Amino acid sequence: MGETAPQELDPARVLPGLLRRRAIELADQDFLIDVERGRVTYGAFQRRVEQFAGLLLQQGVQPSDRVAVLLPTCVDEQALWIACGWLRAVQVPINPAYRGDMLRHVLHDSGPRLIVTVGARADELRQAADADAAVFVLEIGQPLVYGPPVLAGLGDPKPWDTAAIIYTSGTTGPSKGVLTPWGQLITGIDTFDDVGPGDVLYAPFAAFHLGGKVPLQIVAHWGGTFVFRDGFKTDRFWPDVRAHACNRAWAFYAMANFLWQQPPRPDDRDNPVESITGGPLLPDYAAFERRFGLRMRTNYGMTEAGWPIATGDHVVDHRSCGRARDGYELRIVDDFDAEVPAGHIGELIVRSDRPWTMNQGYLGRPADTARAWRNGWYHTGDAFRRDETGNYYLVDRVKDAVRRRSENISSFEVESMVTAHPDVLECAAIGVPSDDGEEEIKICVVPMPDATLAAPALSEFLAATMPRFMVPRYIEFLDELPKTPTSKVRKVELKRDPFTAGTWDRMAAR
Known part of the structure; x- marks a missing residue:
């Protein structure tokens, strides 16, 4: 151009x-x-x-x-x-x-x-x-x-x-x-x-x-x-910012939570940081602010859309990402792109009134680009609600990503690696609650007929073939996966009771 x-x-x-x-x-x-x-x-x-x-x-x-x-x-x-x-x-x-x-x-x-x-x-x-x-x-x-x-x-x-x-x-x-x-x-x-x-x-x-x-x-x-x-290293965060006189810092939820979980020290407030930006905010972010002598801020962003929502210094609730930023138009819509009323849950869609401030599509994937940008709005795949005063709240991910240790992990890619094992017929990967406030990965596996696959052996196989941050913590073997009439896996049923008696925990097994 x-x-x-x-x-x-x-x-x-x-x-x-x-x-x-x-x-x-x-x-x-x-x-x-x-x-x-x-x-x-x-x-x-x-x-x-x-x-x-x-x-x-x-x-x-x-x-x-x-x-x-x-x-x-x-x-x-x-x-x-x-x-x-x-x-x-x-x-x-x-x-x-x-x-x-x-x-x-x-x-x-x-x-x-x-x-x-x-x-x-x-x-x-x-x-x-x-x-x-x-x-x-x-x-x-x-x-x-x-x-x-x-x-x-x-x-x-x-x-x-x-x-x-x-x-x-x-x-x-x-x-x-x-x-x-x-x-x-x-x-x-x-x-x-x-x-x-x-x-x-x-x-x-x-x-x-x-x-x-x-x-x-x-x-x-x-x-x-x-x-x-x-x-990120928990034990180096404060030494790093002190050594280099950092007055601003960024930290995702899990990072801030790791800092919060450390035993309190008399010198917690003896640091140069004036503000930390990250998200989502800790439920007791105000106590974090008091302990470390700073203020916390958050926003909502993604690779494709930049940062259309931010709190600035005006945090109203730890659950809110903030308000729409100047230069962006936001809508929360149903499956047919019709806007839903305030307080109702739908998918967040975004567009900008300035050119070149959002993604220009997906490399070599015109169909995916058209689908994401249908009706002239970028479809985030994230479920949101908006209150009457214009604050936005991220409810869940419409897409099947798992958020673990600040990484967005594709359930599709986890599943494709699991099914590469010769004794696996099919599987479903889901995110389950984690102590750090994000998620751990659980895989529900249907083994091949007559296979004698055990969870420890499957875990060892996966640890050798996938990035460490993607290795599932939990494994459960099932006779079949719950599915819709069109053969799509109903992950909502798998998430309803994720920690069954048959769930194997890699961390506990250590």
Whole structure:
């Protein structure tokens, strides 16, 4: 699309160009701090971006090519992402926990020209990828020398250019690649409106999620610093924020709950954090605020839609995600997209009055894109209700995702891996209540006739073939699964009494 495209979003906010300007204005100021690998200034980060741009060109990457990246969350992963943006190539960040069929699916679905990874994963990726995909082994943090700077003659990326293809949890089938424009990241600046000039934000979120990318946009806009580590660790949260004077932090429900469950300490309030944003809120979030001397905020967002709902500093109820944000239209509808009255439950659908602030569809899946965007609204798949004063409440997931340890896990993908066992006829994966306030995975398994499959053996099989965060905690064997007349599994019946006498618990078995 050319220069005549709508530009309600300020093009000067598009992240790669914004960072190039910040590299001049704030050259010696810390931009990113990886608590395990060190810090990098705005100027040094831009130099690393230019080095990666040279590397990509040497590897033959052209505009519109896809570059798959399987790296830990680190400065190099982020610099490689921005370098792709300058060349109008598209990064495909891959969860390092992916292996086997899940890894092959993402690689075949995205069709990358180049795959960048660490040495320990190189052979695995070569075997999983298409034959024409090249694999480049990166030594994280090592010097890169790939010719002179290549960005000088390139125009800034635009809000409508694709920033990344981020794979969702695949709740209604295999994971789908979400085409995420740079303009969608810009909306994070106004969503997280407690961040301001010079703030230091701590967000231990993975870079293969939008939550690990949008902090760069926010702190670059305000001239602040983003502090992160490769994965949340309860015992490091407060030491990290104290060591780096972080006055803002993000934490999902389970993270906040883990912090809350730690024994109280006399120095709990001795920390620099002024606000924590996450969701959902703890039921006794006010006690959390008092204990740690801060305020809590929440919002509702997803890869496809950004953040259309937020509380700001005006939390009315721990169950509420907040109110509709400026720039978004929201409706709660029935199965036929007719709006339901306030207080009634329906599916949340969303659209924006500004272009390039929501997903541009699913890679290579026009039918799925049309289904999600039917009638001109994006259908979130989440069940909501709205009260008379305009506060929105997430009730449940219409889709069969399981929320575990801050990961949205596809029941479809869990089930496909379970049925790969030769003694499994069919199965259903469901989310069951967890002590941390999110969910654990339970699988209800129908074994093959005459099979003698035992739960411990099946659990060992799954632990060797799926990411650790997807391994089910609970297993129950059934003679048959409850189904509708059209042969769909009635998971509501399986959830009605999830902890039966026949339920095997992997944690208890340890």
